[in-house]
Amino acid sequence: MRSLSWAYLVAAFGFIYLPVAALVLFSFQSGGLPVPPFEGPSLRWYADVIGDSDLMGALLNSLVVALFSGAVSVALGFCAAYGLARHHLPGSTLMRAVLIAPMTVSYLIVGLGLLIVLQRAGAGLSLWTVGIGHVVINLPLCFAIIYATMGAQQQNAERAARDLGANEAQVVLLVTVPMLAPAILAAFFLSVTFSWDEFIIAFLLSRFDVTLPVEIWSLLRSGLSPKLNAIGSLVFLISVAGVVALELLVFRKRQ
Amino acid sequence: MNLTREQVRGWGFVAPALVWTLAFFVVPFVVMGAMSLASLDGRTLVWTPSFANYIELSEKAYLVRSIFVSLEITLTVTIVSVLLAYPLAWIIAFRIPPKWQRLALLLAVLPFWTSYVVRSYSWLLVLSREGIVNDVLMGLGLTGEPVTLASTRFATVTGFVHFFVMLLTLTIYANLVQLSPNYRRAAMDLGASTFQTFWHVILPLTLPGIMTGAFLTFVLCIGDYMTPHILGGNNELTVPQVIMLQLGRRADFPLASALAIILMGIVTLAYLGFARWLKLDRI
Numbered sequence: 001m002r003s004l005s006w007a008y009l010v011a012a013f014g015f016i017y018l019p020v021a022a023l024v025l026f027s028f029q030s031g032g033l034p035v036p037p038f039e040g041p042s043l044r045w046y047a048d049v050i051g052d053s054d055l056m057g058a059l060l061n062s063l064v065v066a067l068f069s070g071a072v073s074v075a076l077g078f079c080a081a082y083g084l085a086r087h088h089l090p091g092s093t094l095m096r097a098v099l100i101a102p103m104t105v106s107y108l109i110v111g112l113g114l115l116i117v118l119q120r121a122g123a124g125l126s127l128w129t130v131g132i133g134h135v136v137i138n139l140p141l142c143f144a145i146i147y148a149t150m151g152a153q154q155q156n157a158e159r160a161a162r163d164l165g166a167n168e169a170q171v172v173l174l175v176t177v178p179m180l181a182p183a184i185l186a187a188f189f190l191s192v193t194f195s196w197d198e199f200i201i202a203f204l205l206s207r208f209d210v211t212l213p214v215e216i217w218s219l220l221r222s223g224l225s226p227k228l229n230a231i232g233s234l235v236f237l238i239s240v241a242g243v244v245a246l247e248l249l250v251f252r253k254r255q
Numbered sequence: 256m257n258l259t260r261e262q263v264r265g266w267g268f269v270a271p272a273l274v275w276t277l278a279f280f281v282v283p284f285v286v287m288g289a290m291s292l293a294s295l296d297g298r299t300l301v302w303t304p305s306f307a308n309y310i311e312l313s314e315k316a317y318l319v320r321s322i323f324v325s326l327e328i329t330l331t332v333t334i335v336s337v338l339l340a341y342p343l344a345w346i347i348a349f350r351i352p353p354k355w356q357r358l359a360l361l362l363a364v365l366p367f368w369t370s371y372v373v374r375s376y377s378w379l380l381v382l383s384r385e386g387i388v389n390d391v392l393m394g395l396g397l398t399g400e401p402v403t404l405a406s407t408r409f410a411t412v413t414g415f416v417h418f419f420v421m422l423l424t425l426t427i428y429a430n431l432v433q434l435s436p437n438y439r440r441a442a443m444d445l446g447a448s449t450f451q452t453f454w455h456v457i458l459p460l461t462l463p464g465i466m467t468g469a470f471l472t473f474v475l476c477i478g479d480y481m482t483p484h485i486l487g488g489n490n491e492l493t494v495p496q497v498i499m500l501q502l503g504r505r506a507d508f509p510l511a512s513a514l515a516i517i518l519m520g521i522v523t524l525a526y527l528g529f530a531r532w533l534k535l536d537r538i
Contacts, residue, residue, distance in 0.1 A: 023377040079268045084269055132279055
């Protein structure tokens with residue numbers, strides 16, 4: 001039983017890491033194709049990636065869209081969660097349902113709907129429209145995460161602050177936000193990661209300025225290339241750094 | 256309706272998010288529904304409502320076929336992923352010392368964070384004609400000719416399963432560790448074997464969690480365009496691929512919208528199916 005468990009564990013990790021290992025290994029390929037045999041280590045494809053101004057521009061676009069849409073999603077999600085958790089509003093169940101609804105629909109459909117409306121309205125496609133789309137998919141997530149962590153514990157502190165003469169803005173900014181900081185940070189990081197990695201909405205709603213996944217996508221059309229391995233490995237490195245930062249900054253503190 | 260000052264203030268907090276969701280999600284969704292009833296005359300849109308698109312959908316073989324292809328792939332992926340992820344989550348939860356569990360779990364889901372576009376591409380490195388699998392097979396002399404693995408349904412399913420095994424391992428693990436160990440101890444004390452404990456005690460208790468994960472897998476898998484496009488080749492198309500084809504080549508938004516509505520319908524049916532499962536389980 002014990003050895004069977006270990007065998008399964010090894011096989012499962014082998015399956016999970018096989019494509020990642022192939023991606024990273026052949027990013028150092030000195031030849032022109034990212035397939036066996038491995039012809040010896042070289043950094044030429046990384047140099048190629050760094051020197052590609054289209055790719056670097058797309059990377060910057062992705063960062064801007066991710067940070068911007070993450071910030072907007074968290075701000076809107078936090079306010080909605082605060083409003084619904086702290087006030088008895090008629091129709092609050094319906095409002096919660098509407099706010100959560102985009103989570104249940106494929107990104108493709110969210111993007112298609114937005115594309116149709118933007119075209120009807122005569123609005124041009126740009127990074128702004130990509131950002132709008134990313135807020136639509138990340139807002140429910142931020143709302144759900146923050147709403148779930150708003151408990152009675154913070155409410156008592158808010159009441160105390162109000163009794164001591166704080167106005168609503170002071171209560172929210174000086175009491176609620178600091179107390180919910182871990183949840184707010186987690187929601188922000190998740191939003192940024194999802195936006196950073198999102199393809200289909202960014203593809204449908206962008207035109208000349210594109211995000212990184214869309215740029216990688218257009219490189220993909222010319223087939224297998226170690227350059228794609230290099231950019232893939234770099235993106236993986238950035239994402240893992242983000243995950244580790246989240247783990248260290250947010251979850252460690254909570255324990 | 257008389258609102259107190261308190262309520263007005265509450266509305267003020269909810270309004271921005273609500274307006275955003277209404278303007279950029281609900282309205283587009285309704286417009287898309289209307290669009291699915293419109294039609295294309297040459298290049299101009301005709302807004303006379305009709306079910307022509309849906310009739311066309313049921314008559315054109317490749318459109319009907321895409322729905323079945325999507326369903327077959329999605330069901331295969333969901334079942335295979337659950338079957339592979341459960342033992343992995345089990346081993347991490349019960350066979351690995353608690354001290355190392357968090358690390359093992361983190362390692363098991365780390366490739367989750369490879370870029371979405373690159374994830375499918377990296378399977379091409381493994382499965383293509385010159386790829387690693389063929390290299391190993393031919394090196395061992397098991398086959399003289401490279402085996403066709405890429406551009407097949409097998410490749411699509413492999414790419415999907417890789418992703419969803421990680422997702423499901425995470426959700427099933429979370430489920431397993433929150434069970435009180437007393438259930439297992441009680442079953443063992445009463446003489447149940449490891450398998451009996453699993454089959455009669457742990458599995459029923461974790462079924463709701465499995466179903467939630469399986470439903471998530473179903474929804475994400477059936478709506479995905481990238482994986483079948485990169486790994487599946489052109490022999491068979493899934494619904495998202497057909498939708499993208501309508502948008503790209505002919506800018507046939509009405510037909511694309513009708514397909515999107517069908518996709519929504521399938522997801523809704525799946526939800527009802529899964530929901531009934533969960534309820535039956537509770538009785």
